[in-house]
Amino acid sequence: MADDADDPVYYVISDLHIGGDEQLGHVDFLDELLAFLERLETTDEAVELIINGDAFGLWEFTELEGVEKFDVLVETYSELFEQLRATGESVPITLLPGNHDHELAAYDEYVDRLGEYNVELVQAESITRRVGDRTIWFEHGHQQDPNNRIEDFGNPHATPLGYFYNTHVTSRAGKLSNRGRYNWLKDVQAVTPTERLPKWLVSKYFYREMNPLLRYATVPFLFLFNLSLILAVLAGLDLAGLWTLPIETADAFLAQFGLAGAAVHLLLVINVAIVGLLLLVGIPLFFFLRDLRETIDRFGVAETDLTVDPEAPYKNAARHVFDDRPETAVFCYGHTHRPTEIELDGRLLVNTGTWLKRLHRRDVIAGRLPPVFYPSYQLCVVKITADDGGVAVEYEEIAKPSPVADELTLTERLLTLGREPNPELPDRAVVTDEVD
Numbered sequence: 363m364a365d366d367a368d369d370p371v372y373y374v375i376s377d378l379h380i381g382g383d384e385q386l387g388h389v390d391f392l393d394e395l396l397a398f399l400e401r402l403e404t405t406d407e408a409v410e411l412i413i414n415g416d417a418f419g420l421w422e423f424t425e426l427e428g429v430e431k432f433d434v435l436v437e438t439y440s441e442l443f444e445q446l447r448a449t450g451e452s453v454p455i456t457l458l459p460g461n462h463d464h465e466l467a468a469y470d471e472y473v474d475r476l477g478e479y480n481v482e483l484v485q486a487e488s489i490t491r492r493v494g495d496r497t498i499w500f501e502h503g504h505q506q507d508p509n510n511r512i513e514d515f516g517n518p519h520a521t522p523l524g525y526f527y528n529t530h531v532t533s534r535a536g537k538l539s540n541r542g543r544y545n546w547l548k549d550v551q552a553v554t555p556t557e558r559l560p561k562w563l564v565s566k567y568f569y570r571e572m573n574p575l576l577r578y579a580t581v582p583f584l585f586l587f588n589l590s591l592i593l594a595v596l597a598g599l600d601l602a603g604l605w606t607l608p609i610e611t612a613d614a615f616l617a618q619f620g621l622a623g624a625a626v627h628l629l630l631v632i633n634v635a636i637v638g639l640l641l642l643v644g645i646p647l648f649f650f651l652r653d654l655r656e657t658i659d660r661f662g663v664a665e666t667d668l669t670v671d672p673e674a675p676y677k678n679a680a681r682h683v684f685d686d687r688p689e690t691a692v693f694c695y696g697h698t699h700r701p702t703e704i705e706l707d708g709r710l711l712v713n714t715g716t717w718l719k720r721l722h723r724r725d726v727i728a729g730r731l732p733p734v735f736y737p738s739y740q741l742c743v744v745k746i747t748a749d750d751g752g753v754a755v756e757y758e759e760i761a762k763p764s765p766v767a768d769e770l771t772l773t774e775r776l777l778t779l780g781r782e783p784n785p786e787l788p789d790r791a792v793v794t795d796e797v798d
Contacts, residue, residue, distance in 0.1 A: 369408060369493075369494075369747060369748040370408050370410060370491065370492070370493060370747075370748070371407045371408055371409045371410070371745065371746075371747045372409075372410050372412055372491060372493075372498065372745070372746040372747070373402065373409060373410070373411050373412070373743050373744070373745055374411075374412045374413075374414050374500070374694055374714050374743065374744040374745075374746065375411075375412075375413055375414070375714060375717065375742075375743055375744075376413065376414035376415050376416060376417075376460070376502065376695075376696030376697075376714040376715070376716070377415070377416045377460070377696045377697065377699055377714070377715070377716035377717065377718065378391075378395070378413070378416065378417050378418070378716075378717050378718075379416055379418070379419040379422075379462060379551060379716075379717075379718055380417060380418050380419060380435070380439065380442070381418050381419045381420065381422065381423060381431070381434070381435050381438070381439075382419040382422030382423060382532075382533065382536050383422055383423060383424055383425065383533045383536045383537050384536045384537045384539070384540075385535075385536045385537070385539040385540055385545060385547075385548040386419060386422050386532070386533065386535075386536030386548055386551070387438060387536075388548070389439070390718075390719060390739070390765075391717045391739070391741055391760075391762060392439070392441075392442065394717075394741055394760050394761075394762055395442065395717065396441065396442065396445050397760075398743065398760060399445045399446065399448075399449045400445065400448075400449070402449050402452070402453050403445075403448055403449045403451075403452050403453070404452070405452070405453065409453040409454075410453060410454045410455075410456060410491070411449070411453055411454070411455045411456070412456045412458070412489075412491075412500055413455070413456070413457045413458065413481075414458055414460075414500055414501075414502055414694065414695065414696045414714055415458050415459060415460025415461075415463070415501075415502025415503070415504070415696050415697065416460030416461065416462045416463055416502060416696065416697070417457055417460070417463060418431075418435060418462070418463040418466075419462050419463070419551075420462060420463045420464070420465045420466070421461075421462045421463075421464075421525055421528040421529060421532075421533075422462070422528060422529075422532055422533050422536065422551075423533075424529050424533045428465070428469055428471075428518070429469055429471045429472065429475065431465070432471075432472060432475050443479050444479075446479045446480065446481055447478075447479045447480050449480070450479065450480020450481060451480055454482065455480060455481045455482065456481075456482050456484060456489070457476065457481050457482065457483045457484065458484055458486070458488075458489060458500065458501070458502055459483075459485065459502070460502040460503075460504055460696065460697065461502070461504035461507075461510040461512065461522070461524060461525075461697070462528065464512055464515075464520065465518060466483055466485065467485040467486075467515060467516045468516055468517060468518035468520075469518065470485075472485075473485065485516065487501055487502075487505055487515055488500060488501035489501075490687075490690075493691065493746065493747070493748050493753045494748045494752070494753070494795070495689065495795065496689055496690070496691035496692075496752065496753050496793065496795070497687065497689050497690050497691065498690070498691065498692045498694060498746055498753070499680075499683050499687070499690050499692065499693045499694065500694050500695075501694075501695050502695060502696050502697055503676060503695035503696055503697030503698065503713075504524075504697050506675040506676055506678075506679045506695075506697075507524075507675065507697065509522060509523045509524045509527075510522050510523070510524035510525075510697075527556065528551075531550065531559075532550055532551050535547045535548060535550040535551075536548050542570070542571055543570060543571055544570050544571075546566050546570055546769070547566075549719055549721070549737070550562075551718060552699075552718050552719045552720060552721050552737075553721055553735075554698070554699055554721075555672075558723060561723070561732065561733060562721070562735055564732050565732040565733055565734060565735055566735075568731070568732045569732070569734070569770075569771050569773060569774050570771070577773075581731065581773065596608045672698045672700055673702070673704070676693070676695060676698075676711060676713075677704070677706060677711060679693070680693035680706055680709070680711045681706065681707065684706070684707055684709055690709065691709055691710065691752065691753040691793040692709065692710045692711075692712055692746060692753060692755060692793060693706075693709070693710070693711050693712065694712045694713075694714065694744065694746070695711075695712070695713060695714070696713060696714045696715070696716070698713060699715060699716035699718065699720065700713055700715065701713055701714065701715030701740060701742050701757060701787055701788065702788060703755065703757075703788035703789075703791055705791070708793070708794070709793055710755055710791055710793055712744060712755055714742070714744050715740060715742045715787075716740075717739075717741050719737050719738070719739060719765065720737070720738050720739070720740055720785070721735040721736065721737055722735065722736040722737075722738060722783035722785070723735055723736075724736055724778045724781045724782075724783065725778075725781070726777040726778060727777060727778065727779060727780070727781065731777060734770065734774045734777060734778045736766065736770065736778070736782060736783050737764075737765045737766060737769050737770070738764060738765070738766075738783060738785055739762040739763075739764070739765065740759065740785050740787065741759065741760035741761075741762055742757050742758065742759055742760065742787055743757070743758045743760065744756075744757055744758075745757075745758055749792050751792050751794050751795065752792055752793045752794040752795040753792065753793045754790060754791070754792045755790070755791050755792075755793075756789075756790040756791075757787040757788055757790075759787055766782075
């Protein structure tokens with residue numbers, strides 16, 4: 363159904379994370395964002411653009427204070443701010459603070475400074491908008507995340523756990539990223555949940571930073587590790603004279619291929635010897651590590667899982683809003699970077715995703731090699747409008763070329779053949795006009 367010209371149309375984006383120290387200042391999606399804003403500038407719809415938190419990466423500026431960060435943003439992204447000014451002359455632009463740009467809620471100067479570019483900054487945790495007889499609830503979502511909740515909202519000195527992670531890890535990565543063989547460390551802000559950071563670092567070191575000769579010497583061993591483990595056990599049985607058939611059969615089979623078979627045989631022998639040595643060392647090491655883990659548990663200092671459930675807290679928050687405000691049709695949030703749409707008690711829980719790069723972990727097809735983190739872009743805009751049956755929510759994907767060819771090595775692509783991610787945005791959904 364075509365939208366009535368008088369019906370409000372809300373376009374919602376979030377989690378742009380624009381700005382930060384050194385390499386974090388590079389915005390991969392700037393061209394796409396400018397094109398989207400230019401399109402809104404000339405629209406005939408009764409549009410309001412809502413930026414639902416984390417428009418800017420203010421936490422990631424570690425050498426500036428207060429509104430100084432805004433001065434750098436305007437200087438660095440002058441074209442973006444001029445386009446915001448132009449678009450804002452045609453359609454209202456409303457900005458909510460997130461956790462990464464919580465300082466927007468802490469300094470009143472930001473209201474005036476953003477107002478110069480026709481952006482209305484609302485220094486609140488949430489806002490509502492009407493669509494017909496129903497309302498839409500907007501909040502960034504970090505207040506439902508115990509690691510990023512701002513207990514004293516609007517306090518410039520508020521520092522939740524996530525603040526320290528970003529100022530000490532993310533910002534540091536931005537400063538060091540260009541020192542590597544490839545400029546990949548800046549993508550640390552795309553690693554979610556953060557518990558995957560160690561494995562992501564190991565993966566990027568192995569496939570990107572490790573000396574190529576060492577890597578290519580290691581790949582066959584790790585790729586054939588599982589097979590070598592079985593062969594090591596069979597070789598032990600063969601040496602003991604308990605079961606010789608499997609080894610004799612394998613030797614006879616490889617002998618048929620001449621020099622090529624001999625090369626494979628040598629590779630397997632080396633692998634088996636290494637695995638056998640690891641087994642001998644691994645048995646006492648296993649008991650040592652188990653005893654160490656039990657000791658750590660007794661003292662109550664075992665590592666805890668800091669990852670927040672990406673859905674449960676928001677379902678609970680949405681239910682509270684739906685109970686307190688029965689006219690609410692949609693609870694719209696960002697923060698988790700996961701574009702999702704969940705039906706909840708006849709209403710919708712909608713996540714606006716992110717414009718940052720997304721990383722999808724994929725285990726290799728065999729062996730004990732590090733997992734591969736596939737990069738992708740899923741730039742999306744959530745459109746909320748009136749519909750004959752109530753309130754319609756649909757996702758629009760902003761096209762952007764895949765970064766896989768530039769960012770994954772041939773080795774990574776071969777080792778995950780057939781396991782490439784194919785992220786898709788949720789389908790259009792409608793909340794009916796019926797209110798309980």
